[in-house]
Amino acid sequence: MNSAAPRSCFLPDEPWPDDQGNHINAHGGGILHHAGVYYWFGEHKEDGDTAEVGVHVYSSTDLYNWTDRGIALAVVETPGHDIERGCIIERPKVIFNPPTGKFVMWFHLELKGHGRKAARSGVAVSDSPAGPFRYLHSLRPNPGVWPLNVTPAQIAALPEGQKLVGTAFWGSPHPDRAKMNFLGRDFHSGQMAKDMTLFVDDDGAAYHVYSSEENSTLHLARLSADFTTHDGAWTRAFPYLWHEAPALFKHAGRYWMLSSHCTGWNPNTARLSVADSIWGPWRELGNPCTSPAPAGRLGPELTFGGQSTHVLPVHGKPGAFIAMFDTWRPEAHRTGGYLWLPLRFENDRFTLEWLERWDLSVFGA
Ligand code: GAL
Numbered sequence: 420m421n422s423a424a425p426r427s428c429f430l431p432d433e434p435w436p437d438d439q440g441n442h443i444n445a446h447g448g449g450i451l452h453h454a455g456v457y458y459w460f461g462e463h464k465e466d467g468d469t470a471e472v473g474v475h476v477y478s479s480t481d482l483y484n485w486t487d488r489g490i491a492l493a494v495v496e497t498p499g500h501d502i503e504r505g506c507i508i509e510r511p512k513v514i515f516n517p518p519t520g521k522f523v524m525w526f527h528l529e530l531k532g533h534g535r536k537a538a539r540s541g542v543a544v545s546d547s548p549a550g551p552f553r554y555l556h557s558l559r560p561n562p563g564v565w566p567l568n569v570t571p572a573q574i575a576a577l578p579e580g581q582k583l584v585g586t587a588f589w590g591s592p593h594p595d596r597a598k599m600n601f602l603g604r605d606f607h608s609g610q611m612a613k614d615m616t617l618f619v620d621d622d623g624a625a626y627h628v629y630s631s632e633e634n635s636t637l638h639l640a641r642l643s644a645d646f647t648t649h650d651g652a653w654t655r656a657f658p659y660l661w662h663e664a665p666a667l668f669k670h671a672g673r674y675w676m677l678s679s680h681c682t683g684w685n686p687n688t689a690r691l692s693v694a695d696s697i698w699g700p701w702r703e704l705g706n707p708c709t710s711p712a713p714a715g716r717l718g719p720e721l722t723f724g725g726q727s728t729h730v731l732p733v734h735g736k737p738g739a740f741i742a743m744f745d746t747w748r749p750e751a752h753r754t755g756g757y758l759w760l761p762l763r764f765e766n767d768r769f770t771l772e773w774l775e776r777w778d779l780s781v782f783g784a
Pocket residue numbers: 447509510614663664681682683684726
């Protein structure tokens with residue numbers, strides 16, 4: 420294996436070699452900053468959609484050069500196990516829980532052989548940031564608990580929703596299911612959770628944010644004190660507006676979200692939203708991508724070919740955020756790219772411009 424020459428810039432969507440010279444394999448990922456080190460967790464992908472290996476982790480101190488730290492959470496061979504090889508593990512995120520001293524990983528889990536119907540959340544823990552993580556359990560969020568912003572009409576419509584139990588839909592907009600009562604359908608068994616992120620607020624409370632209700636509606640659910648389950652406080656946001664790929668961050672006392680529309684592996688228009696409270700109301704501000712289409716590449720209306728996965732606060736640079744996108748290549752998933760661009764705060768919103776090559780100096784001293 421060749422060692423790659425050190426990098427001192429970001430080259431969006433170019434192959435990104437790790438310290439061994441291999442293209443980084445951490446798709447749909449997120450980054451934890453702990454004790455001066457960045458840890459990048461993501462889906463280790465072979466060619467198809469299924470998890471054949473697990474969650475890969477890399478570490479870095481400069482964000483340009485990444486050391487392969489191996490498989491943080493490995494799939495298992497036991498037939499029928501939640502994370503049996505051949506299941507689907509997507510969008511893993513890791514946060515640190517100070518009271519327990521544990522690193523806690525959440526991911527979107529689909530059970531082997533069941534397509535994308537399970538819509539569960541997997542949870543794993545570790546004593547050290549790079550793992551190995553120990554698989555704990557999987558769950559459907561908040562069974563039997565109404566959201567904080569439930570309406571009397573939604574409670575009254577529970578029997579109606581229950582008639583849909585057993586039905587499943589492919590998670591994208593469709594006129595027939597524009598306002599179907601998935602909330603009531605899944606009330607007793609727990610809500611669906613697909614594309615997801617984790618967010619830790621300044622007060623130490625953590626939130627699980629995920630596409631639910633067949634992807635039609637986003638849920639924001641507070642985690643328990645040890646971060647391994649939910650504490651029952653949650654809200655619905657953007658009902659029937661079909662958000663995927665949520666990434667949350669906080670700036671100037673407000674909550675910001677980058678997300679996408681629902682078009683599977685195909686790129687669509689990025690979405691920026693803002694709220695004064697994490698519980699909402701959330702307000703959509705439109706497409707943050709502004710610059711014209713770069714030569715030979717999809718334009719700002721298609722997120723330059725990317726889909727959001729995480730927004731990374733640059734450590735030691737208040738107000739500096741990197742928007743991380745995947746460029747999916749479903750014909751050979753492992754070759755999927757990483758498109759990182761700096762978020763620019765101006766006129767009370769964030770914008771994103773295409774850059775061929777850039778480094779952290781764009782954020783100033
Ligand atoms: C995308 C989603 C990905 C993956 C894919 C499967 O919309 O963001 O994480 O689930 O659908 O088609």
